[in-house]
Amino acid sequence: MQYSEKIRDHFLHPRNAGELKDATVIGEAGSLATGDAFRLYLRINSQDVIEEARFQAFGSPTAIATSSALTEMIKGKHVDEAVRLSTRDIAAYLDGVPQERMHAPVMGMEALEDAYAKYRRLETLDEDGQSARIVCRCFNVSHGRIERAIRDHHLSTIAEVTHHTKAGGDCNSCHADIENLLARARAERARAAEEDRIRTARENARKAQPAGGIPDLQRAALIQEVLDREVRPGLAMDGGDMELVSVEGATVRVKLSGHCVSCSSSTATMRYFVEDKLRELVDPAIEVIDITEHGQELHAPPMR
């Protein structure tokens, strides 16, 4: 394992090591069984500023170096500021942490968050049931911790998840669970990227128009895109469809077809659902008018 000089230095000459007798709060993460554990002692003054930080750590050189670095980084900081540090900040402070050892900074942040939660008398982050569920039993890694690592570091493979959390590093039996979390994160990212794209397009369209909002043609194209992506696939599953009839300023006229026409619950619900989507993604001023002539196709939905 090739370590940076900073990691070697903090490992061989750890700063702020040892117990702090008059600690205001103690944060903990990891365990003996998993091979890494970290105890963080903080003395916090009445202005919520961390006056003194000390640590005890068990584990790899990176775990010890991370603990040492973290105490240096948070000393003198306001607790709210300290808890906003990220594992990337720790890695950067140490001039890089080997991929395979990224779980050490993750554990450091967990101990800090634990201390913060105790100080603020908050529930710890993993108390909501689902996220506390253990996925990797070899290293005792929770659902929530894996999800957060995937999100924070844009992880896309099981190997990367193992490097950041240790999960899946030993018996491999949780690889399917990790793959599910990765797939969910991928879908989430794709959706976010798509929404970003539409939002950017909307912004650009706004900028291009000096006054009076988006030109109707561009607006219509955007609305059509939102309908195609967000609305019509859902309707198609029930044998229905929605057509964009016209866009005049903020007034959008749509027409339902197929099963939607005969479905009594559809019309009002649909209108509000579509309106919300368009307001969110295109223009908050939009109003949707449903011009379907209900009753016409009542007995004869088209075969699909």
Place this chain on the structure above:
Amino acid sequence: MADLLYFDNNATTPLAPEARAALEPFLGELVGNPSSAHNAGGRILHAVEKAREQVALMLGCETGEIIFNSGGTEGLNTAIENALDALPTRKQIIISKVEHSAVSNVVRPLARKGYRITEINVDRFGRLDLAQLNHEVGHETALIATLWANNETGVVAPVAEIGDMAKRAGAMFVVDAVQCPGKLKLDMRAQAAIDYLAVSGHKFHALPGTGALFVRKGTPYRPLIRGGNQERGRRAGTENVPGIVSMGAAARCINEHLEADIKRQTELRDMLQSGLLAKLDNVIVNGDEQSRLCNTLNVGFEFVEAEAILLMLDAAGVAASSGSACESGSLETSHVLRAMGVPFTAIHGSVRFSLSRYTTAAEVGALVDHTVKIVRRLRELSPFGREKPAPKKPADLETHKAYFATT
């Protein structure tokens, strides 16, 4: 690097001065392909055959039973493939749970080709479960492949008994003896059940990239690497002459000094073990102390982590390792120690110290001092380090019981 304290000889060994002296002429002065007809080639061929004699002497076999190759991994790949080819209708392979990857990673994928792979358990001391082996082996067994001495713990397997079981079932027997030369008497005439046995030069003070495979006379054999007629058609490719010559010289050292070397290494290893155990609490020796290589000490320091120990040792100029060098860098704890059921308090803190014939008492003393200092330092850092030591003496146990009885 004169000051380096080298305690990683199970990973690789320094070149013996005798081996260096023997191979030097082949790095310039002496040129020629052993297969060539001219006189120069003939001289080289003579050197290769001299080396073969020494290696055969070391293994207690005929020169005709030695095939020079690139090392242990090639030898084991060749042996396993040949053993399976010899008994094509049998579809079971037996190995142990503590094999080196040069065997386990060759054998396990064969499950996809219809083989049933059986992995025999070991006990807390790393001893093979012979009852399980006896139960598993049968007329379906094509091959038993096992380490003679474990690379991580040094535990020596009862090769004669395993060989008996293999022969009674009519199965082939492949032995990975890579850790053995210079630490154990090898005698293929006495161990008549062994069909193939692999050794590697760099583990006994020869150059890396050179090894030998013993194939018992009369055992089916087909080369794994095909081409020219080298090694009497059994291993193609121009001979690694400097490597082979160095291995011959290294084997000669072993043939001349084996008993003294074993005695000396045993004394120093025991000195290391007792030094560490005397000065540190909560230290576990991993592996069967009754049947262990003379040069190996695998020791678990509870409540500290091995990589941290190793990096601090490295900073102090000491080279040692945890588990197998071939696996370092991965997160997995040692498969050998896991199979043995080493407690989790110690499995993360297990370190292997391996000596050689060149290790001195002064070096062992310095190693003990460094290690004790480092483990104490890390335990000071550790949130678990100051926890009460586990009760050791029966008296303590009674106090403990009394305590729990009253609460």
